[in-house]
Amino acid sequence: xxxxxxxxxxxxxxxxxxxxxxxxxxxxxxxxxxxxxxxxxxxxxxxxxxxxxxxxxxxxxxxxxxxxxxxxxxxxxxxxxxxxxxxxxxxxxxxxxxxxxxxxxxxxxxxxxxxxxxxxxxxxxxxxxxxxxxxxxxxxxxxxxxxxxxxxxxxxxxxxxxxxxxxxxxxxxxxxxxxxxxxxxxxxxxxxxxxxxxxxxxxxxxxxxxxxxxxxxxx
Numbered sequence: 001x002x003x004x005x006x007x008x009x010x011x012x013x014x015x016x017x018x019x020x021x022x023x024x025x026x027x028x029x030x031x032x033x034x035x036x037x038x039x040x041x042x043x044x045x046x047x048x049x050x051x052x053x054x055x056x057x058x059x060x061x062x063x064x065x066x067x068x069x070x071x072x073x074x075x076x077x078x079x080x081x082x083x084x085x086x087x088x089x090x091x092x093x094x095x096x097x098x099x100x101x102x103x104x105x106x107x108x109x110x111x112x113x114x115x116x117x118x119x120x121x122x123x124x125x126x127x128x129x130x131x132x133x134x135x136x137x138x139x140x141x142x143x144x145x146x147x148x149x150x151x152x153x154x155x156x157x158x159x160x161x162x163x164x165x166x167x168x169x170x171x172x173x174x175x176x177x178x179x180x181x182x183x184x185x186x187x188x189x190x191x192x193x194x195x196x197x198x199x200x201x202x203x204x205x206x207x208x209x210x211x212x213x214x215x216x217x218x219x
Contacts (some may be wrong), residue, residue: 010088011133017081018137018181024074025144031067032151032171064167071148071171075179078141082181090184092134093193099127100201108208124201131194138189142180149175 103124110116152171181189 011130014085014134015137018141021074021078021081021141022144024070024077025141025148028067028071028074029144029148029151031063031070032148032155032168035064035067035155068167068170071174075174078145078179078181085181085189086184089134089181089189090187093131093183093187093189093197096127096131097197097200100124100131100197101204103127104201104205105208108205108212128194128198131197132191135189135191135194138181139191142178142188142190145175145179 103120106120107117107124110120149172152168152175155168183189187193
């Protein structure tokens with residue numbers, strides 16, 4: 001009972017934690033875009049009242065400091081997710097890979113029986129859907145992380161005061177490294193990994209099918 005409950009609740013728990021990380025990254029990206037808008041307004045306002053524009057610059061710097069702290073806390077949260085799900089996802093992806101290969105093998109061995117072959121094909125598709133659930137959320141997290149770097153780069157940091165440039169350059173450099181959940185510190189949990197798994201299982205299916213056809217010809 002406990003194993004079954006864990007199996008069915010783990011995907012939703014995983015999705016919830018990933019969504020929390022994506023929401024925090026979305027907040028960081030929205031704050032960066034708002035800073036850009038405030039800078040544009042400040043540039044227009046400078047010619048009217050220099051004193052107030054300087055106060056606005058201080059407010060933007062304070063907001064940017066808070067934003068960097070928020071960004072660092074989000075990174076720490078994602079790193080904790082990585083440590084928590086690393087080995088768990090390694091086992092899950094390994095089971096998915098075995099299931100895909102076994103389903104492909106089952107379909108190949110029962111090609112002459114429509115019912116059995118259909119059951120194998122349905123099982124194959126079911127495993128693909130479950131694997132897509134995990135890998136798609138990993139891809140979503142990676143894309144949100146990249147979007148933060150793009151928003152920071154588009155925040156008019158070139159030609160800005162040095163402290164402002166230093167703060168945004170830190171966010172840009174960290175974002176350029178990318179942030180993807182990795183299963184077992186080896187395999188990234190992304191849609192590309194899912195496609196690689198499908199390609200490998202299809203390669204196994206075609207190889208076994210070729211060997212079966214040659215065996216039938218020899219007989």
